[in-house]
Amino acid sequence: MAIGESTRDVSALPLAPKNPLPYRERLRAVREFHTGTDRLRDAGGPVTRVILGPKWLIPPIVMVTSPQGIRDILSLRDGSVDKTSAVSTELRRLLGGNLFVLPHEEWLPRRRTLQPVFTRQRVEQFGGHMAEAAEKVCGTWRDGDEIDLDAQCRMLTLRALGRSVLGLDLDERADAIAEPLRVATSYAVSRALRPLRAPAWLPTPARRRARAAAAAVRELADEILQACRADPDREAPLVQALIAATDPETGKSLSDNEIRDEMIIFLFAGHDTTATTLTYALWALGRHPDLQERVRAEVAELGDRQLTPDDVPRLAFTVRVLQEALRLCPPGPTGTRMATRDVAVGGFRAEAGTMLAFGRMAVQTDASLWDDPLKFDPDRFSPERSAGRGRWQYLPFGGGPRSCIGDHFAMLEATLAVATIIRRADIRSVEDDFPLAAPFTMVAAAPIPARVRLRC
Numbered sequence: 374m375a376i377g378e379s380t381r382d383v384s385a386l387p388l389a390p391k392n393p394l395p396y397r398e399r400l401r402a403v404r405e406f407h408t409g410t411d412r413l414r415d416a417g418g419p420v421t422r423v424i425l426g427p428k429w430l431i432p433p434i435v436m437v438t439s440p441q442g443i444r445d446i447l448s449l450r451d452g453s454v455d456k457t458s459a460v461s462t463e464l465r466r467l468l469g470g471n472l473f474v475l476p477h478e479e480w481l482p483r484r485r486t487l488q489p490v491f492t493r494q495r496v497e498q499f500g501g502h503m504a505e506a507a508e509k510v511c512g513t514w515r516d517g518d519e520i521d522l523d524a525q526c527r528m529l530t531l532r533a534l535g536r537s538v539l540g541l542d543l544d545e546r547a548d549a550i551a552e553p554l555r556v557a558t559s560y561a562v563s564r565a566l567r568p569l570r571a572p573a574w575l576p577t578p579a580r581r582r583a584r585a586a587a588a589a590v591r592e593l594a595d596e597i598l599q600a601c602r603a604d605p606d607r608e609a610p611l612v613q614a615l616i617a618a619t620d621p622e623t624g625k626s627l628s629d630n631e632i633r634d635e636m637i638i639f640l641f642a643g644h645d646t647t648a649t650t651l652t653y654a655l656w657a658l659g660r661h662p663d664l665q666e667r668v669r670a671e672v673a674e675l676g677d678r679q680l681t682p683d684d685v686p687r688l689a690f691t692v693r694v695l696q697e698a699l700r701l702c703p704p705g706p707t708g709t710r711m712a713t714r715d716v717a718v719g720g721f722r723a724e725a726g727t728m729l730a731f732g733r734m735a736v737q738t739d740a741s742l743w744d745d746p747l748k749f750d751p752d753r754f755s756p757e758r759s760a761g762r763g764r765w766q767y768l769p770f771g772g773g774p775r776s777c778i779g780d781h782f783a784m785l786e787a788t789l790a791v792a793t794i795i796r797r798a799d800i801r802s803v804e805d806d807f808p809l810a811a812p813f814t815m816v817a818a819a820p821i822p823a824r825v826r827l828r829c
């Protein structure tokens with residue numbers, strides 16, 4: 374099969390073997406999707422069919438944890454796998470039709486329009502404020518303080534997003550973004566993963582809360598957009614770029630509703646994922662003083678001025694620290710698609726109407742693919758040790774046409790933040806564990822305490 378097409382006749386392929394876990398364990402494994410993927414694989418192999426009820430009630434799931442199987446799903450470009458799963462439908466119902474949830478036909482022109490906004494060069498225009506935001510957060514620490522790395526990184530990411538991207542002080546509006554988005558997204562995921570759901574029109578208390586939360590975020594996004602429309606010189610580069618963006622094929626611009634829906638997903642995707650990556654990277658450095666010293670020495674070479682996007686090429690080890698954090702703690706530990714026709718997955722046939730779920734975290738920590746897979750070892754991303762590594766065994770930003778549009782932005786932001794923080798402070802993690810939860814993206818399940826010693 375050529376990559377990107379599903380034209381091959383797959384009717385001769387067998388269906389994937391049924392997962393043998395007892396029903397309750399199967400259900401739990403699907404709902405605890407960040408850790409459950411491993412349990413489903415251990416019981417049923419790297420391509421396994423998980424049935425949770427009759428087809429008319431809940432689609433069969435094919436869970437995939439092999440690089441080959443993930444490649445088969447993600448590299449299809451012809452709409453034969455699509456984002457029409459219950460998770461996408463629920464998210465769209467609440468937050469609107471954004472790039473993350475749109476089905477193929479609507480997604481294609483949207484991605485064409487937005488892709489040029491997120492090139493490596495363009496994101497450098499948004500990224501300049503990351504270092505400043507990190508300096509400010511470090512400026513609030515006192516020598517010997519015990520801080521919660523997770524809370525600090527969330528504040529930092531929100532501050533950077535607000536100042537540099539939206540032109541708004543989100544510090545004072547943090548409550549208007551972070552919590553409502555979490556309420557809305559975790560409701561959507563938890564509802565989507567339930568075999569029996571109340572009908573969408575029934576006003577349950579959870580649904581009312583989720584709708585109110587989504588409405589609050591929409592209101593804020595509208596406010597920012599209208600302020601930018603009224604003042605074209607307002608410093609809000611991403612919003613201004615969305616206003617100016619046009620589809621290179623049709624010349625069409627985005628409507629205000631479309632821009633607002635995209636702003637909401639950027640606020641969510643840009644905040645939660647990057648904050649978790651930073652928290653995990655700093656926690657890991659706080660347990661490995663030798664690695665932390667290498668980051669410090671690398672950034673010391675750049676002098677004492679504020680870091681800029683131009684410095685990133687000279688922060689190669691800091692980047693590796695982040696790559697390793699993203700391997701062990703990918704904020705999107707699993708992904709899903711719906712098969713719209715019968716497709717081949719890892720040598721098996723997945724029938725149209727099957728939910729294809731794939732384990733990024735599972736493949737990134739698979740002992741048959743990685744040496745000492747649970748060890749935090751940034752040097753595994755050195756050019757020498759990366760040579761020959763398969764493309765589909767490391768995919769924190771996904772792969773194929775629907776990979777993360779914000780990957781350069783996120784890496785730029787996180788690199789400047791880690792380098793700036795480690796230059797200012799020595800971090801010692803208090804706990805040896807990093808508890809995880811996955812209400813939608815994967816996040817720290819509890820505060821991540823660390824003691825800071827200021828360096829200057």
Ligand code: HEM
Pocket residue numbers: 472473474484638639640642643644646647650699703704705708709768769770771772774775776777778779780782783
């Ligand atoms: C460390 C940070 C981040 C991680 C780990 C991450 C991860 C991902 C992954 C795995 C996907 C693919 C989902 C799938 O295959 O179903 C994705 C998609 C997406 N991400 Fe990110 N992301 C990050 C930061 C960002 C940022 C900063 C933005 C925007 C400002 C962003 C916007 C998006 C959007 C819009 C999509 C949907 C793309 C499409 O379907 O065309 N992400 N992200």
